[in-house]
Amino acid sequence: xxxxxxxxxxxxxxxxxxxxxxxxxxxxxxxxxxxxxxxxxxxxxxxxxxxxxxxxxxxxxxxxxxxxxxxxxxxxxxxxxxxxxxxxxxxxxxxxxxxxxxxxxxxxxxxxxxxxxxxxxxxxxxxxxxxxxxxxxxxxxxxxxxxxxxxxxxxxxxxxxxxxxxxxxxxxxxxxxxxxxxxxxxxxxxxxxxxxxxxxxxxxxxxxxxxxxxxxxxxxxxxxxxxxxxxxxxxxxxxxxxxxxxxxxxxxxxxxxxxxxxxxxxxxxxxxxxxxxxxxxxxxxxxxxxxxxxxxxxxxxxxxxxxxxxxxxxxxxxxxxxxxxxxxxxxxxxxxxxxxxxxxxxxxxxxxxxxxxxxxxxxxxxxxxxxxxxxxxxxxxxxxxxxxxxxxxxxxxxxxxxxxxxxxxxxxxxxxxxxxxxxxxxxxxxxxxxxxxxxxxxxxxxxxxxxxxxxxxxxxxxxxxxxxxxxxxxxxxxxxxxxxxxxxxxxxxxxxxxxxxx
Amino acid sequence: xxxxxxxxxxxxxxxxxxxxxxxxxxxxxxxxxxxxxxxxxxxxxxxxxxxxxxxxxxxxxxxxxxxxxxxxxxxxxxxxxxxxxxxxxxxxxxxxxxxxxxxxxxxxxxxxxxxxxxxxxxxxxxxxxxxxxxxxxxxxxxxxxxxxxxxxxxxxxxxxxxxxxxxxxxxxxxxxxxxxxxxxxxxxxxxxxxxxxxxxxxxxxxxxxxxxxxxxxxxxxxxxxxxxxxxxxxxxxxxxxxxxxxxxxxxxxxxxxxxxxxxxxxxxxxxxxxxxxxxxxxxxxxxxxxxxxxxxxxxxxxxxxxxxxxxxxxxxxxxxxxxxxxxxx
Numbered sequence: 001x002x003x004x005x006x007x008x009x010x011x012x013x014x015x016x017x018x019x020x021x022x023x024x025x026x027x028x029x030x031x032x033x034x035x036x037x038x039x040x041x042x043x044x045x046x047x048x049x050x051x052x053x054x055x056x057x058x059x060x061x062x063x064x065x066x067x068x069x070x071x072x073x074x075x076x077x078x079x080x081x082x083x084x085x086x087x088x089x090x091x092x093x094x095x096x097x098x099x100x101x102x103x104x105x106x107x108x109x110x111x112x113x114x115x116x117x118x119x120x121x122x123x124x125x126x127x128x129x130x131x132x133x134x135x136x137x138x139x140x141x142x143x144x145x146x147x148x149x150x151x152x153x154x155x156x157x158x159x160x161x162x163x164x165x166x167x168x169x170x171x172x173x174x175x176x177x178x179x180x181x182x183x184x185x186x187x188x189x190x191x192x193x194x195x196x197x198x199x200x201x202x203x204x205x206x207x208x209x210x211x212x213x214x215x216x217x218x219x220x221x222x223x224x225x226x227x228x229x230x231x232x233x234x235x236x237x238x239x240x241x242x243x244x245x246x247x248x249x250x251x252x253x254x255x256x257x258x259x260x261x262x263x264x265x266x267x268x269x270x271x272x273x274x275x276x277x278x279x280x281x282x283x284x285x286x287x288x289x290x291x292x293x294x295x296x297x298x299x300x301x302x303x304x305x306x307x308x309x310x311x312x313x314x315x316x317x318x319x320x321x322x323x324x325x326x327x328x329x330x331x332x333x334x335x336x337x338x339x340x341x342x343x344x345x346x347x348x349x350x351x352x353x354x355x356x357x358x359x360x361x362x363x364x365x366x367x368x369x370x371x372x373x374x375x376x377x378x379x380x381x382x383x384x385x386x387x388x389x390x391x392x393x394x395x396x397x398x399x400x401x402x403x404x405x406x407x408x409x410x411x412x413x414x415x416x417x418x419x420x421x422x423x424x425x426x427x428x429x430x431x432x433x434x435x436x437x438x439x440x441x442x443x444x445x446x447x448x449x450x451x452x453x454x455x456x457x458x459x460x461x462x463x464x465x466x467x468x469x470x471x472x473x474x475x476x477x478x479x480x481x482x483x484x485x486x487x488x489x490x491x492x493x494x495x496x497x498x499x500x501x502x
Numbered sequence: 503x504x505x506x507x508x509x510x511x512x513x514x515x516x517x518x519x520x521x522x523x524x525x526x527x528x529x530x531x532x533x534x535x536x537x538x539x540x541x542x543x544x545x546x547x548x549x550x551x552x553x554x555x556x557x558x559x560x561x562x563x564x565x566x567x568x569x570x571x572x573x574x575x576x577x578x579x580x581x582x583x584x585x586x587x588x589x590x591x592x593x594x595x596x597x598x599x600x601x602x603x604x605x606x607x608x609x610x611x612x613x614x615x616x617x618x619x620x621x622x623x624x625x626x627x628x629x630x631x632x633x634x635x636x637x638x639x640x641x642x643x644x645x646x647x648x649x650x651x652x653x654x655x656x657x658x659x660x661x662x663x664x665x666x667x668x669x670x671x672x673x674x675x676x677x678x679x680x681x682x683x684x685x686x687x688x689x690x691x692x693x694x695x696x697x698x699x700x701x702x703x704x705x706x707x708x709x710x711x712x713x714x715x716x717x718x719x720x721x722x723x724x725x726x727x728x729x730x731x732x733x734x735x736x737x738x739x740x741x742x743x744x745x746x747x748x749x750x751x752x753x754x755x756x757x758x759x760x761x762x763x764x765x766x767x768x769x770x771x772x773x774x775x776x777x778x779x780x781x782x783x784x785x786x787x788x789x790x791x792x793x794x795x796x797x798x799x800x801x802x803x804x805x806x807x808x809x810x811x812x813x814x815x816x817x818x819x820x821x822x823x824x825x826x827x828x829x830x831x
Contacts, residue, residue, distance in 0.1 A: 327719040359719040361700040
């Protein structure tokens with residue numbers, strides 16, 4: 001690996017999204033044929049940086065030099081002309097076409113405009129031989145696992161002569177095994193002379209695969225150093241800055257005689273959920289851990305009535321509950337902060353107040369007519385008390401930052417005091433300040449005697465907040481830990497079902 | 503001395519620059535309409551007269567009424583292609599009821615309008631319970647309803663003898679035809695529903711993000727189906743007005759009118775994607791569309807060109823909207 005030659009250089013790159021500064025004064029040099037990792041917390045700007053490299057986003061300020069030339073990409077297509085492409089968290093294939101067609105999309109071998117099937121098949125076979133990526137060429141893209149879809153994207157990049165591939169959180173949806181195979185592939189790509197920019201927040205995997213690591217915090221570069229000189233601990237303190245510990249409120253165990261609020265027995269909808277039982281008492285926070293796809297969110301959605309179940313019973317305060325619809329659940333006092341606030345939570349085009357009162361319009365209206373005064377009074381007070389930072393409560397929700405959007409959803413579900421509060425990834429994509437505020441909120445809910453079901457991919461969060469943690473794997477609850485037995489190691493161990501713990 | 507003036511100028515400049523994209527997007531249609539209005543007022547002495555304005559409103563009212571109903575469907579994320587067929591069907595029911603039963607004038611008209619409501623309910627059920635794409639569902643019902651209309655009339659005209667039947671279509675109060683008042687009433691009611699009621703909030707929610715609305719406890723299907731029912735009722739009302747104007751009902755009378763309605767809605771700036779829009783936009787869009795035709799007549803230009811102009815303006819309106827959206831995002 002030649003250390004000297006620069007492939008891409010960024011000078012004083014800056015990018016804003018609305019009022020949020022995503023990147024400021026980023027200087028970075030990426031050596032040719034290296035594997036260069038970008039790490040940082042959610043919102044640190046690492047993905048944005050990757051997207052600017054690949055022409056998905058445009059920098060507001062600064063200079064991007066590729067092969068020593070100053071460039072200004074207006075689209076991913078422009079970047080591709082310079083051999084730069086990006087592979088994102090969600091593969092972007094044409095679902096109803098075959099692997100082969102997806103790989104060669106736009107660069108098919110043709111004879112007088114007609115696709116030359118035989119030549120494409122030959123090219124594909126050659127590609128497989130060169131890269132060692134085995135894929136069934138005739139399978140439809142949508143029938144592939146995410147790991148295989150990523151392989152299609154990688155082949156696609158190779159076919160287009162990509163000399164720099166940005167990989168944005170490529171392992172977030174992969175199993176440990178699949179991740180290992182991806183690392184092998186990344187190294188093989190490096191062997192062909194490709195430069196890889198590897199965006200991830202999994203530190204162990206970054207140190208395993210990268211040559212150079214750049215740490216970002218709040219849109220700025222903290223440092224760039226050879227991976228050999230870094231350790232996970234050093235990276236974490238660089239990411240957090242001055243080793244800021246995420247502090248959790250002191251846990252207060254529910255009263256020993258606290259009644260059981262939620263009791264779920266034998267919830268099943270194979271393969272997503274298989275015979276899941278759980279109990280939550282008043283004032284108790286129960287954490288649900290597991291990998292993405294292990295069935296955590298499905299359990300939450302089933303209890304909330306968002307999805308149908310094949311079997312199982314749910315009791316609320318000892319009374320059986322028919323899980324017909326979210327509407328019915330809300331009426332009984334079950335609320336859910338959904339996994340993805342943009343697609344499942346908020347009406348982005350509507351105001352903050354509209355979003356808060358949507359499920360509670362009955363209480364602020366008479367004979368079907370909404371009283372904007374009552375709305376502003378009741379919802380407004382809540383929005384203030386949750387410290388949602390905004391110029392106006394009638395501003396569109398889309399103008400808020402991620403943390404404030406999440407607080408709007410909290411306000412929605414605290415408008416009427418619920419019995420069971422389900423929070424699915426409540427801190428995803430919010431900054432550290434908002435995170436702490438959300439921890440306090442959840443803690444406060446439990447203190448008020450509300451039962452809380454918390455789902456999170458950040459184990460630190462689960463361990464810091466929950467009184468008990470259930471671990472799910474492949475639709476089953478495979479382990480349960482309480483205050484005495486809880487540890488990150490144990491949770492990960494159960495989630496992965498492996499001796500190898502990251 | 504010039505400093506305050508320049509400072510003010512700079513400030514205005516800054517505000518304008520920040521605002522221009524949003525203004526063009528939100529009020530472009532108003533600006534365009536005002537421009538057309540002024541142009542016609544200047545170039546034709548007849549255009550801006552009480553008589554012409556009154557006629558313009560009268561001519562626009564059937565399309566305007568249907569555009570108001572259609573706006574609710576659009577905002578809730580749907581699409582209604584059936585209003586042409588529904589309006590013709592409603593007209594036939596009204597005429598047949600008047601001729602064949604003792605329901606009387608207003609009774610027959612109400613029966614006709616309710617027939618439209620029934621068609622709208624069918625659309626709503628097909629789209630929600632039947633899970634058929636709104637475009638296809640309303641296309642299918644349009645064909646079916648057209649067919650039923652043809653069957654019950656055996657393909658013939660239904661003529662109503664006497665002047666009494668034209669009371670709704672041609673009667674006036676203070677010199678203004680009744681359909682104009684009906685339009686104002688329908689727009690008022692729908693505007694009220696949309697702006698001030700729970701139902702209105704649910705309509706915006708269902709169209710803006712159906713899954714989020716469902717997870718917030720909104721009965722999205724009920725809301726969507728209701729908008730189709732309202733659109734059907736509006737088409738029924740427009741249908742009985744149209745029949746009442748001419749005293750004859752015909753199964754294929756209003757063929758193609760749905761495209762005028764959709765044009766009016768889109769021209770007014772109601773988003774095709776749902777979740778955004780307002781009743782005043784549909785009203786303005788309908789006026790805009792009719793004014794173009796009116797202008798052609800008054801200026802004596804060849805009317806053959808008016809469709810070309812209408813189409814160009816529609817395409818321009820939509821691309822302007824898309825452009826402004828992208829700029830904002």
